[in-house]
Amino acid sequence: MVRPETLDWLEEAKKDLKHARDSLKLRSFSWSCFAAQQACEKALKAFSLGVARRRPTHLHDLTVLYHEVKSHLKLPNDIAANLGELSAYYALARYPNAGLTRPSIGISRLQAERAIATARKVLEKVEEIFTHTKSG
Numbered sequence: 127m128v129r130p131e132t133l134d135w136l137e138e139a140k141k142d143l144k145h146a147r148d149s150l151k152l153r154s155f156s157w158s159c160f161a162a163q164q165a166c167e168k169a170l171k172a173f174s175l176g177v178a179r180r181r182p183t184h185l186h187d188l189t190v191l192y193h194e195v196k197s198h199l200k201l202p203n204d205i206a207a208n209l210g211e212l213s214a215y216y217a218l219a220r221y222p223n224a225g226l227t228r229p230s231i232g233i234s235r236l237q238a239e240r241a242i243a244t245a246r247k248v249l250e251k252v253e254e255i256f257t258h259t260k261s262g
Contacts, residue, residue, distance in 0.1 A: 128176050128256060129175065129176065131175060132172050132175045132176035133172075133176075135168050135169075135171050135172035135175060135176075136168070136169065136172040136176075136252070136253070136256065138168050139164075139165045139166075139167075139168035139169040139172060139249055139252075140165070140249065142161045142162075142164040142165035142168060142245075143161070143162065143165035143242070143245055143246060143249055145157075145161040145165075146158045146159075146161035146162040146165060146238075146241070146242050146245065147242060149161055149238070150235070150238050150239065150242060153235075154230070155230075155233045155234060155235055155237065155238040156215075156219040156220070156229040156230050156232075156233045156238075157219065158238035158241065158242065159212075159215040159218075159219040159233055159237060159238050159241040160215050160216070160219040160220055162212060162215070162238070162241035162242045162244065162245040163186075163188070163212050163213065163215040163216050163219070163241065163245070164216075165245040165246075165248075165249060166188055166209070166212055166244065166245040166248045166249070167186055167188060167191065167216075169245070169248050169249045169252045170182070170188065170191040170192060170195060170199075170248065170252070171191065172252060172256075173195050173198070173199055173252045173255070173256075174191070174194060174195050176256060177195070177198050177199070177255055177256070178194070178195045178197075178198045178199075180194070182194065186213065186216040187213050188209040188210070188212055188213040189209050189210050189213060192206060192209055198255075199251065199252070199255065201247070201248065201251060202247070205244055205247045205248060205251075208240065208244040209244070209248075211240070211241075211244075212241050212244050212245065215233075215241060218233075219233060
């Protein structure tokens with residue numbers, strides 16, 4: 127049985143992924159990257175709560191969050207390798223001089239597309255396991 131709290135995290139992850147896609151259409155690439163990071167973070171935290179049955183660490187580093195659930199969640203190597211880049215957007219995409227003078231002009235469409243693709247694949251994998259857990 128999946129706890130309602132877990133489903134809240136998962137639904138918010140889906141909303142953030144939609145926001146990332148919408149921001150891409152608006153050519154707001156920095157916000158697209160941040161929203162993708164948030165989608166991935168919330169999906170991993172939902173997984174931690176719902177499948178790994180542990181409170182996730184209160185941080186935003188996707189590589190650490192993935193490490194905490196890796197024994198239950200196997201991401202493809204290329205997706206796992208992109209978590210560090212996606213994780214950096216938590217601050218880099220929002221704050222001037224956090225790596226880029228102006229993230230709103232320094233982050234490209236390609237970066238946003240890659241961030242969305244990574245978040246989408248993580249969310250799909252988490253949902254797949256949730257579906258299997260519910261039915262199995």
